[in-house]
Amino acid sequence: MVDNNIDELDTLPPKLSYISLTSEDQTNVASKIAIMNIDPLKSTSPDNQLTITNNTIPIFSIRKLYKNLIVLSISFVLLFTAYSGISTLQSSLNTKNNVGVNSLIITYAFLIFSSIAFIGICMDLFGLKFTMIIATIGYIFYTAANIKPLPVLMYISAALVGLAAAPLWTASATYLNQIARYHSQHKNQTHDISVSLFFGIFFALFGTTTIWGNLISYFVLHQSSVAQKINCGIYFNPTSASPTNTTQNVDDTTRYILCGIFIGMGLLSMLLLFLTLDSIALTQKQTMKQLLKKSLEVLLSLKKWKHIDQFFLIPITMWTTIETAFLTAQFTRGFITCLVGIRYVGLVMVCHGIFQALSSYIFGRLVKYTGRIFVFIVAALVNYAMIILMFLWEPKASQMVLLFVIAGFWGIADAIWQTQVIATYTVFYSETDPSALAKYRLWKSVGFVISFSYASYVTIRTSLILLLIYLSISMLCYAFVEIYRRWKEHSKKKCAIANAT
The missing domain is CATH 1.20.1250.20 (MFS general substrate transporter like domains)
Structure with a gap:
């Protein structure tokens, strides 16, 4: 969400990847992408004020460091x-x-x-x-x-x-x-x-x-559980709802x-x-x-595109926010509130949050062994399955458990998209394009704005069709990115061999 140095606000640090063994490694990458690397020349606290020279860096006590960490986290x-x-x-x-x-x-x-x-x-x-x-x-x-x-x-x-x-x-x-x-x-x-x-x-x-x-x-x-109970799910039309x-x-x-x-x-x-x-x-x-x-x-x-494959990452980057916006703006209203009442929005979304948190940890470890392409395919298949389920389901209050199923599995896919798309930018462009992170951030925000802009004006059926189109285009474009980069890598190897001989 945020970026590094004051002088390099949108520069990706070199040789960093979310494709790692542990979630701790992923956090390390996230921190390096998200921080500004500074060396303050002085530090002050309510208890004391330290003034120093360029050669001396003030250091809080270990106890005070952990205290500040916990205070910031709890806040x-x-x-x-x-x-x-x-x-x-x-x-x-x-x-x-x-x-x-x-x-x-x-x-x-x-x-x-x-x-x-x-x-x-x-x-x-x-x-x-x-x-x-x-x-x-x-x-x-x-x-x-x-x-x-x-x-x-x-x-x-x-x-x-x-x-x-x-x-x-x-x-x-x-x-x-x-x-x-x-x-x-x-x-x-x-x-x-x-x-x-x-x-x-x-x-x-x-x-x-x-x-x-x-x-x-x-x-x-x-x-507060007054529910519409009719015309829910794919039949829900926000323009005619109360x-x-x-x-x-x-x-x-x-x-x-x-x-x-x-x-x-x-x-x-x-x-x-x-x-x-x-x-x-x-x-x-x-x-x-x-x-x-x-x-x-x-x-x-943002006008300088050094790599043609970056254009083809735009759809999958926007998809990471389009699918989130659908869950937040449309699934919560057209399925949960309509079917069982607004009070269950929180409970169903708790299920989503738990599955998302667990999946972030699990896939953070799994991706080292399977590779990024495999987990993207898993996420896409999960999204396709949930979209089809929402298409086929005739919503009934007695089948409320399906709301938790959809939200939970959507959380699994969301965890993959949110961690691995930024990883793709990190791996591909950390050393060659300092503006890559700015573009990533821009297209994510654009995805949110587009999705929210029509969320209250189209039926759930239309939104699901749009989701299928978005997801399919995103996966096709990402496939092109992988093919293009492998071809480029293969060409470099052939040139290196030719030059060596």
């Missing part, structure tokens, strides 16, 4: 438990005037902008700690807007989330990278080992946010309780960061002119 778990819980409900909770899904479109549209323009500026102006604190305000405002989901409030708050997301994740990744650097000095070990440890702990805790957010939704909405938030499906009291819990978690997250997280002050700052120039360079890099 993010609280914040994103709230955000994931409320965002998953948007297509079912705020359907009047399509406010919920429209807000998600706005978030991802503004995320594109913030990823390019806001990261370095915010960190130079506010520092790591206060960049994170300020960014949480946007998420809290979005959650609060759901109390009274007026379009103007929802759209402004959604834009704030989009603007805050990239600086938040970049600042947090930079902070983790730096305390990992201090840890490696304490332990007299390589920086990579400490980075793997710290990012591994952080993302292990962060990975539970979907589960907690959806569980909270389920228990708070347990009385607006959920204008019926008794979720009363005002229940909405206040749900949003109140999530707002409280967001505020607690912000307070934890403010009161207990030690500051790391950056002195390697750039001028505003340098930052704006860098943003322009990132934009211009």
